[in-house]
Amino acid sequence: MANPKAGPQRSDWQRNHERLVATAAALVARDGAQVSLEEIAREAGVGSATLHRHFASRQVLLEEVFRDEVERLRRRAGELAGGDPRTGLVTWLEELTTSAANTRGLPASLAAGADVDSPDGDTCHGIVREATVVLVNRAFAVAAVRPEVSPDDLLTLVEAVSRATEGDPLTARRLLRLALDGICP
Amino acid sequence: MANPKAGPQRSDWQRNHERLVATAAALVARDGAQVSLEEIAREAGVGSATLHRHFASRQVLLEEVFRDEVERLRRRAGELAGGDPRTGLVTWLEELTTSAANTRGLPASLAAGADVDSPDGDTCHGIVREATVVLVNRAFAVAAVRPEVSPDDLLTLVEAVSRATEGDPLTARRLLRLALDGICP
C-alpha cells in the first residue's frame, strides 16, 4: 500500500498520505511515539480506516515520519567518511545521539526497527546501521576502536542512551562521551 | 491503601493483596511491564476494581513486584561497600545490570521510578540510587572514577543498557563493560 514501487496512485490517495505523515510528525513530536493513531487520523481529517489502509502498522508510519531526518543523517555520515576515521566515528555517534535525543519518538522507532527483518536499506534503523558499519570499519582500519566492539554494540548503546534521555540532548551527549571515554581515569 | 503504615487490614484484603502481587510477578515475568492489569486481576481471581483499590497505579504495583529483588540488590551493595572501592563499584554496576536485564519489566520500572518524587528509600529506583551513591562516593575517595561522573549518570546508563538488552544479560554485561572501559584502546 505504501509501496514506493507502486504505479501512480489516485490524487486523493497521495493527498491523504501526505496529510497523515505531516500530522503524525506533529503529534509524535508533541506526544511521543505512543500517540493515538485515532487522533492522528482525526487531526488529519480522514477516517481511521484510511490511516490503516495507508500504514499497515504504527512502525510503518513512524518509518515514514522519520525518513527525512534519517536521510539527513545518512548524508552526514557520507561527509564524515571522508575525514579522519577516529574523529569521524566519534562525531557521527555524537550527532546521531543528539539527533535521536532531540527527535521525540525516534529512539523508540530506531530500536523497534532493529527487530524487523527487512533489508537494511528499507528501515530507518537499517540506514543508520549501514552508515555506522562504514564508519566503524574505517576506524577499525586505523585501530581507533577496540577490536571487540561491533557496530551493533555501538548502535544499541546510542539507541539506549538517546531513549533514556529523550528530550535532553545535552545529557544524552554527556552520557555518550562517558561511554566512549570510559568511566575510570 | 497499599500503605505499609496502615493498621491491620482484613484478612481478605491481605489475601487478595498477596495474590495480586504474586500473579503480577508471574505475568510481568512472562509478558513484560505492559501486561494488562485486567488480565492480572482475572488471573488472580479478583475484580479489576479490587486491583485498582490495592494499587493506585501500575507503577505502584510494579514497585511491590520488584521489591524483593531490589532488597536483595541493596544487601549486595552493603557487602560490596566493605571491600575495594574500585572493584566494588564495577561489580555493583555489573550485577545491577545483569539483574535488571534478567528481570523482565525491572528496567522500565526503575526508569519510571526516577520520575516519581517520593523519598529515595520508598521506590525501587530510590533504593538502587542510594546504594549507587554510596559506592560511587567510595570510588571517588580513591580517585577510581572520573570526577565528572555522577551516580545518576551511571544509573541512567545502567537502566538504558538493561532496558535495551532486556532478556539478554550477556549482551547487557558486555555493553556495560564497554561503557566502563571506553570504546577506544
Added chain:
DNA sequence: TTGACAAACGGAGGGGGCCCCCATATCGTA
C-alpha cells in the same frame, strides 16, 4: 462532456483496556 469502473473513503462496530460507581457480600467483634 459524460458514463462507467476501479480505487479510495469513512462510519460503525467488535474486541480489549483502564478506571470508577455503588449495590452487595464478608469479616471481626460485642
Added chain:
DNA sequence: TACGATATGGGGGCCCCCTCCGTTTGTCAA
C-alpha cells in the same frame, strides 16, 4: 448471632486498535 465497618466485583463510560462494507470520488475512454 447480629451489626457495622470494610472490602468486593459487575457493569458502564470512555478511549484505543483494527476491519467490514456500503458509499463516494477520481480517472479515462468514448
